[in-house]
Amino acid sequence: MRQDIYEVIKENEDLLKLLRMQPYWHRKLMRNPQLLEKLNTDAVFFFKKSIPDRVSKFSDGVQFASMMMNMFQAMKTPSS
Structure with a gap:
């Protein structure tokens, strides 16, 4: 994974927790780092x-x- 990502x-x-809970995101980000915004939205x-x-x-x-x-x-309120 790229260092900046x-x-x-x-x-x-939250991103770190989601990445650990759904490891397919790690593969997605390795192949396409532009999906970081989508990861953020999903989180x-x-x-x-x-x-x-x-x-x-x-x-x-409320x-x-x-x-x-x-x-x-x-x-x-007193009952009658």
Whole structure:
């Protein structure tokens, strides 16, 4: 593997993890170093760090907090 490609991979922990989990990327990068951007994109989607994934995670958190607030309010209200 080219040294400059290897340095970029070493700097990004997600790329290094993906390369270890899916070794076919090593062969792809050896043959075609221009696929580094594709590797980066695949890593973002593989580790669920894309914008839609982050929005979904945030939405789930807000929904959970709302449910907890409603539950606490229901517990606080005296039953008749």
